[in-house]
Amino acid sequence: MTQTILDKIKSYKLDEIAADKAERSFEEVTAEAKAAGPVRPFAESLHKASREGYGLIAEIKKASPSKGLIREDFQPAELAAAYAAGGATCLSVLTDTPSFQGAKHYLTEARAACDLPVLRKDFLYDPYQVAEARALGADCILIIMASVSDAQAAELEAAATDFGMDALIEVHSAEELERASQLDSRLIGINNRNLNTFETSLDVTRKLSKRVPPDRIIVCESGLHTPDDLAAMAMFGARAFLIGESLMRQDDVEQATRHLLANPLTAGGM
Numbered sequence: 695m696t697q698t699i700l701d702k703i704k705s706y707k708l709d710e711i712a713a714d715k716a717e718r719s720f721e722e723v724t725a726e727a728k729a730a731g732p733v734r735p736f737a738e739s740l741h742k743a744s745r746e747g748y749g750l751i752a753e754i755k756k757a758s759p760s761k762g763l764i765r766e767d768f769q770p771a772e773l774a775a776a777y778a779a780g781g782a783t784c785l786s787v788l789t790d791t792p793s794f795q796g797a798k799h800y801l802t803e804a805r806a807a808c809d810l811p812v813l814r815k816d817f818l819y820d821p822y823q824v825a826e827a828r829a830l831g832a833d834c835i836l837i838i839m840a841s842v843s844d845a846q847a848a849e850l851e852a853a854a855t856d857f858g859m860d861a862l863i864e865v866h867s868a869e870e871l872e873r874a875s876q877l878d879s880r881l882i883g884i885n886n887r888n889l890n891t892f893e894t895s896l897d898v899t900r901k902l903s904k905r906v907p908p909d910r911i912i913v914c915e916s917g918l919h920t921p922d923d924l925a926a927m928a929m930f931g932a933r934a935f936l937i938g939e940s941l942m943r944q945d946d947v948e949q950a951t952r953h954l955l956a957n958p959l960t961a962g963g964m
């Protein structure tokens with residue numbers, strides 16, 4: 695059977711986790727996580743921002759499997775400060791190296807450059823990575839339903855809760871959404887990108903948003919470029935967005951962020 699990109703990522707991640715555990719024990723990383731500074735309120739900040747306008751998780755993303763190199767001039771601290779000045783609510787920082795040219799220290803540098811809560815954007819399988827995320831300073835983790843079992847998802851979520859962090863539960867199908875709804879987390883990310891084929895369509899949010907339980911916050915992820923894209927998704931109940939590539943390609947990231955958030959669709963549809 696041919697390996698999907700998610701299979702390949704999982705395979706090298708499990709090797710990475712084993713190597714990291716050999717270098718630093720779970721107990722050591724947990725102690726570091728517990729000594730890390732206070733957690734910043736990720737879900738609550740998004741909830742508040744999306745009631746007043748739009749909530750934006752602005753992503754620090756150098757490259758991706760679907761697009762290759764996205765941004766040559768890549769300074770995580772400067773990008774974080776620009777996103778914050780432009781009005782972003784939270785940050786997402788890719789910490790995966792082989793597929794995204796990310797790095798763990800990018801998260802620490804970005805978070806230190808602003809006051810925004812930060813998501814560790816990576817492929818998580820083991821509570822060890824959750825402890826590591828908190829030790830790096832992360833305030834939220836990502837759980838991708840397409841790449842974990844229900845038991846793994848619950849274990850990762852529980853680990854995040856133990857550290858006082860939030861979890862963003864990512865789905866791409868009705869079946870994954872149904873599984874995500876069994877978890878406690880408020881944040882449901884609808885990824886418009888199929889992570890195996892890279893096909894990206896805002897119709898995924900149009901289709902799935904109506905099935906999201908009303909007590910959850912929809913985060914519309916991937917393939918968002920313009921204020922019109924955001925307004926089109928807001929018509930389907932999505933008022934929080936995760937955006938990487940289209941902002942990363944801008945020369946003036948602060949101005950581009952401000953422009954995207956300037957005229958949110960109101961509850962009245964204006």
Ligand SMILES: O=C(O)c1ccccc1NCC(=O)[C@H](O)[C@H](O)COP(=O)(O)O
Pocket residue numbers: 699753755758759760761885887889890892915916917918936937938939940
């Ligand atoms: O972006 C990819 O090519 C990709 C490939 C395989 C797994 C995950 C991938 N991306 C993660 C994301 O979902 C995005 O970084 C995030 O939603 C932002 O998307 P975009 O605004 O389209 O950069």
